[in-house]
Amino acid sequence: MNIAAAANETLAHNSNLLVYSAMAVYTLAFLAHMAEWVFGSRSKVGRTAAALTGQAKAPAAVAVRTAAKGGTAVLERPKVITRSAPGSRDVPDGPGAAGGTEKGDLYGRIAISLTVLAWALHVGGVVTRALSVQRAPWGNMYEFSTTFAAVAVSAYLILLALKKNVRWIGLPLVTTVLLDLGLAVSVLYTASDQLVPALHSYWLWIHVSCAIISGAVLYLGAVATLLFLFRDRYEAKLADPTGKQPGAFATSVLERLPAASSLDKFAYRVNATVFPLWTFTIIAGAIWAGAAWGRYWGWDPKEVWSFITWVAYACYLHARATAGWKGRKAAWLGLIAFCCYLFNYYGVNIFVTGLHSYAGV
Amino acid sequence: MSTKTDTPRDPGSGPETGAQPAGDAGTDLGAAGSQLSTAPKEEISFPSLGPVGWARWFWRQLTSMRVALLLLFLLSIGAIPGSLIPQTSIDPVKVDSFKADHPTLSGIYDKLGMFHVYSSVWFSAIYLLLFISLIGCIVPRTWQFVGQLRARPPGAPSRLTRLPAYTTWRTEADPDAVLGAAHRLLKKRRFRADRAGTAVAAEKGYLREVGNLVFHLALIVLLVAFAVGSLWKSEGGKLVTEGDGFANSLTQYDDFKSGPFFDTDTMEPYGFTLDKFDATYERTGPERGTPRTFRANVTYYTGADGKEHRTSIEVNEPLEIAGSKIYLLSHGYAPEVSVKDGRGKVVYDGAVPFLTQDPKNFTSTGVVKVPGAETKDGKRNQLGFQGFFVPTFGGKGSGSMFSQFPALDYPVLTLTAYHGDLGLDSGLPQSVYQLDQKNLKQYSAKGKKLAKMMLPGETMKLPDGDGSITFKGVKTWASFKITHQPGNGLALGGAVAVLLGLAGSLFIQRRRVWVRAVRGADGVTVVEIAGLGRSESARLPEEIADLAVALAPDAPAVPDPEPETETETETETAADAGPDAAPGTDGGSGAHPSAGPEPEVPAQPTDSAEPADPSEGARA
Numbered sequence: 001m002n003i004a005a006a007a008n009e010t011l012a013h014n015s016n017l018l019v020y021s022a023m024a025v026y027t028l029a030f031l032a033h034m035a036e037w038v039f040g041s042r043s044k045v046g047r048t049a050a051a052l053t054g055q056a057k058a059p060a061a062v063a064v065r066t067a068a069k070g071g072t073a074v075l076e077r078p079k080v081i082t083r084s085a086p087g088s089r090d091v092p093d094g095p096g097a098a099g100g101t102e103k104g105d106l107y108g109r110i111a112i113s114l115t116v117l118a119w120a121l122h123v124g125g126v127v128t129r130a131l132s133v134q135r136a137p138w139g140n141m142y143e144f145s146t147t148f149a150a151v152a153v154s155a156y157l158i159l160l161a162l163k164k165n166v167r168w169i170g171l172p173l174v175t176t177v178l179l180d181l182g183l184a185v186s187v188l189y190t191a192s193d194q195l196v197p198a199l200h201s202y203w204l205w206i207h208v209s210c211a212i213i214s215g216a217v218l219y220l221g222a223v224a225t226l227l228f229l230f231r232d233r234y235e236a237k238l239a240d241p242t243g244k245q246p247g248a249f250a251t252s253v254l255e256r257l258p259a260a261s262s263l264d265k266f267a268y269r270v271n272a273t274v275f276p277l278w279t280f281t282i283i284a285g286a287i288w289a290g291a292a293w294g295r296y297w298g299w300d301p302k303e304v305w306s307f308i309t310w311v312a313y314a315c316y317l318h319a320r321a322t323a324g325w326k327g328r329k330a331a332w333l334g335l336i337a338f339c340c341y342l343f344n345y346y347g348v349n350i351f352v353t354g355l356h357s358y359a360g361v
Numbered sequence: 362m363s364t365k366t367d368t369p370r371d372p373g374s375g376p377e378t379g380a381q382p383a384g385d386a387g388t389d390l391g392a393a394g395s396q397l398s399t400a401p402k403e404e405i406s407f408p409s410l411g412p413v414g415w416a417r418w419f420w421r422q423l424t425s426m427r428v429a430l431l432l433l434f435l436l437s438i439g440a441i442p443g444s445l446i447p448q449t450s451i452d453p454v455k456v457d458s459f460k461a462d463h464p465t466l467s468g469i470y471d472k473l474g475m476f477h478v479y480s481s482v483w484f485s486a487i488y489l490l491l492f493i494s495l496i497g498c499i500v501p502r503t504w505q506f507v508g509q510l511r512a513r514p515p516g517a518p519s520r521l522t523r524l525p526a527y528t529t530w531r532t533e534a535d536p537d538a539v540l541g542a543a544h545r546l547l548k549k550r551r552f553r554a555d556r557a558g559t560a561v562a563a564e565k566g567y568l569r570e571v572g573n574l575v576f577h578l579a580l581i582v583l584l585v586a587f588a589v590g591s592l593w594k595s596e597g598g599k600l601v602t603e604g605d606g607f608a609n610s611l612t613q614y615d616d617f618k619s620g621p622f623f624d625t626d627t628m629e630p631y632g633f634t635l636d637k638f639d640a641t642y643e644r645t646g647p648e649r650g651t652p653r654t655f656r657a658n659v660t661y662y663t664g665a666d667g668k669e670h671r672t673s674i675e676v677n678e679p680l681e682i683a684g685s686k687i688y689l690l691s692h693g694y695a696p697e698v699s700v701k702d703g704r705g706k707v708v709y710d711g712a713v714p715f716l717t718q719d720p721k722n723f724t725s726t727g728v729v730k731v732p733g734a735e736t737k738d739g740k741r742n743q744l745g746f747q748g749f750f751v752p753t754f755g756g757k758g759s760g761s762m763f764s765q766f767p768a769l770d771y772p773v774l775t776l777t778a779y780h781g782d783l784g785l786d787s788g789l790p791q792s793v794y795q796l797d798q799k800n801l802k803q804y805s806a807k808g809k810k811l812a813k814m815m816l817p818g819e820t821m822k823l824p825d826g827d828g829s830i831t832f833k834g835v836k837t838w839a840s841f842k843i844t845h846q847p848g849n850g851l852a853l854g855g856a857v858a859v860l861l862g863l864a865g866s867l868f869i870q871r872r873r874v875w876v877r878a879v880r881g882a883d884g885v886t887v888v889e890i891a892g893l894g895r896s897e898s899a900r901l902p903e904e905i906a907d908l909a910v911a912l913a914p915d916a917p918a919v920p921d922p923e924p925e926t927e928t929e930t931e932t933e934t935a936a937d938a939g940p941d942a943a944p945g946t947d948g949g950s951g952a953h954p955s956a957g958p959e960p961e962v963p964a965q966p967t968d969s970a971e972p973a974d975p976s977e978g979a980r981a
């Protein structure tokens with residue numbers, strides 16, 4: 001074995017170590033998030049939200065005050081009054097997992113710090129893996145899964161850094177990242193190896209990176225959609241005091257989530273933003289297929305499922321624009337669409353053989 | 362549709378207002394919000410009888426969003442079976458074995474076209490209906506949109522306070538001057554602005570609609586490109602051994618498929634010779650044996666003049682000649698043998714492509730057929746050899762006849778020999794990779810079947826002086842796919858337009874802004890700015906605030922006279938919600954409980970600092 005190969009093996013080994021360390025830290029972050037939720041559930045502070053009215057109006061004003069420049073006329077940047085469209089429930093966002101408690105909030109912050117640390121280790125693992133194989137780390141399902149999770153966490157952290165209200169996604173995200181990594185290191189693990197020449201192409205970088213980014217961000221959208229379905233049901237129950245009321249546990253969890261309308265809007269924004277990227281992923285794949293296999297579209301199972309996923313998301317977007325399909329029905333379509341994405345990744349690789357065979361499932 | 366549900370409107374403004382020419386009302390929000398989108402209306406009402414009525418009803422249904430949704434859904438479901446059941450177009454061998462394994466099921470599948478889903482009648486029906494629906498939707502929308510471009514933005518609703526984003530202040534400036542300034546400001550900000558009465562109406566973001574129309578049109582372009590590609594395409598395979606060549610004519614292909622409109626008479630004259638095939642593999646480390654490069658070095662010519670060029674073809678890097686593309690698919694080994702018959706005459710000399718059994722290390726099998734051999738007495742004695750080739754032999758002690766490495770490190774050819782009738786004269790097509798052993802007899806020596814493991818240069822003698830076979834060396838073969846597919850450029854253009862259209866449609870926000878300036882009874886001018894987006898957006902309030910700031914020099918604010926109470930707007934919000942859901946009943950426009958658009962920010966009670974609103978009186 002020559003020196004370079006030995007170095008590569010060391011790198012591959014380090015990569016594994018980093019991924020395992022990341023998993024350990026993600027586990028701590030998971031526990032911290034749990035603590036956040038638990039402490040949050042103990043306090044009633046700041047949670048009058050259960051009553052759908054009252055302080056509902058609190059976060060409403062978009063009052064940005066910046067004094068206009070210029071000497072003479074001094075007009076304050078005016079308050080703009082916004083009002084929701086009629087027909088929607090005027091429900092405020094929940095206070096978040098910490099439920100307004102200081103202790104819960106502290107644990108939440110610890111969880112985020114731990115997530116950042118785990119993410120750094122995780123990205124380190126992905127990068128060393130790439131260095132060890134001297135190519136993009138997307139050649140097999142193990143590499144795809146680890147990168148996928150890293151990108152999902154990156155997207156979450158970016159949204160956090162942009163001060164978006166996404167802390168509620170922390171627990172479900174960390175949980176699934178742990179599951180995904182666990183699956184990757186146990187079932188899907190493949191020793192680092194080379195790509196067959198068909199995968200040697202800069203389209204690999206373009207096509208697969210877009211596929212991973214789309215999937216990771218769509219995942220955030222799917223989480224929001226799922227939570228929307230729960231929260232929407234919860235709000236519907238509260239809005240109808242004569243009907244069955246949500247249980248104590250459901251209330252405790254759901255009342256702290258953002259309002260159904262916020263979740264729905266978040267999911268829509270995410271899906272609508274990523275849809276063009278997913279479209280581009282498919283187009284790039286078609287161009288690559290044209291270069292590698294002599295036809296840009298051949299109904300290979302992977303192509304078929306990319307297409308199905310794309311059409312399913314188009315369905316979702318259409319549903320959002322169609323009366324009677326907004327809200328829950330559209331949300332279901334959004335979930336189905338994400339399941340198509342997942343099946344395209346796991347199902348097609350495992351159950352269906354096609355040209356897109358990855359090395360060693 | 363979105364026009365109805367995305368925008369707040371007063372009771373009584375039914376879906377029909379959506380079709381009203383913009384700007385002709387101005388009394389309520391219905392007109393103000395009309396035609397922010399050109400999406401088709403939803404109707405489920407049943408037509409009055411009569412064939413024309415029904416035809417129109419049917420057409421409306423087909424081009425409605427609901428049906429588009431349904432067809433899209435069907436399309437995605439319809440695509441599923443093709444990915445799970447083997448398809449003739451992709452892998453005919455697999456289809457045959459599936460049919461052998463499941464005879465009854467495949468009978469049903471055959472009837473349903475399940476082995477060629479993507480060209481089946483029902484799948485075609487779904488996408489054709491979808492595209493008819495699309496055209497039926499796009500064309501009227503385009504006209505409608507052109508009409509909107511020519512019309513003026515709809516006039517200001519009487520109560521601007523009802524709009525999703527609203528601000529107001531008082532100023533000493535003359536209303537006329539304020540409106541003039543607002544008009545100029547909006548124009549400068551690339552709004553289409555129109556001054557009517559006491560208000561300026563403006564609209565921006567038409568590119569959203571353009572993007573949406575471009576996107577849907579581009580889908581049609583893609584479909585056309587796809588159709589052109591499959592109707593006029595041709596596609597064939599050819600296996601070429603080093604030193605051999607290919608010329609583009611039907612007889613030269615090993616297999617050939619073409620679309621129904623492909624004309625074989627118009628095949629371009631071109632060809633190429635495979636000079637040498639290079640393959641390199643990782644030699645050490647955990648990735649030992651992994652291919653690093655595959656390169657076919659070729660000399661090609663096009664047209665009648667036959668001028669030659671040298672180039673190489675690699676995986677992912679096809680050679681383009683005369684509108685066709687030549688792809689490198691795979692490679693393998695072709696042992697070179699020479700066969701002498703009983704008379705000592707060389708009856709065969711050449712390289713025989715062997716088929717790869719193990720794609721990793723290239724253990725390969727193949728046959729040599731020598732129809733022209735005779736015995737030393739001059740009797741017809743056709744010879745056949747069954748061979749087994751490994752590029753890297755594991756060594757005698759390894760006990761395995763499987764190759765250890767893909768490169769030609771220790772090539773070994775093992776042969777068994779047959780004689781008799783090869784069956785080539787029967788007229789039935791025969792595989793060049795298999796011996797038809799029906800009328801063949803295997804040679805034996807000393808009671809054992811004759812078999813020999815040979816290194817290059819070694820010879821195996823046949824018993825009874827029937828001749829010999831020499832393993833001279835090894836060449837590499839490469840298989841190519843040669844395709845001609847028109848419409849690729851169109852498809853690429855369509856794809857780019859799809860992307861651009863989508864970006865415009867999803868990222869551009871279409872919105873309307875109204876500025877009203879009215880002098881109140883106390884002689885102070887009240888300026889109001891309100892905005893309405895096609896979908897609620899966080900940016901709209903920001904934009905309104907920006908406009909207000911920009912307008913400030915022309916309409917300096919004066920202090921508010923008295924604070925106002927909070928309760929009023931709130932009760933009004935509740936009053937709005939009720940009746941507004943009601944119009945849904947007349948056109949199926951969605952009285953779904955959660956069907957309302959989502960608030961960017963929940964409604965805001967009137968700010969205590971808000972000045973008196975001239976329209977407030979009318980509202981109460």
Ligand code: HEM
Pocket residue numbers: 275311313314317318321363398399400401423424425426429433491492494495496498499573577580866867
């Ligand atoms: C070939 C299948 C189709 C695909 C892939 C497709 C895809 C899309 C996508 C992704 C959008 C989202 C853009 C946005 O939200 O602004 C959209 C919007 C839209 N589509 Fe389609 N579409 C298809 C067929 C149709 C058909 C047949 C119709 C007509 C009935 C139609 C009518 C519309 C309309 C009106 C919008 C705008 C919705 C709105 O105003 O929000 N589409 N389409």
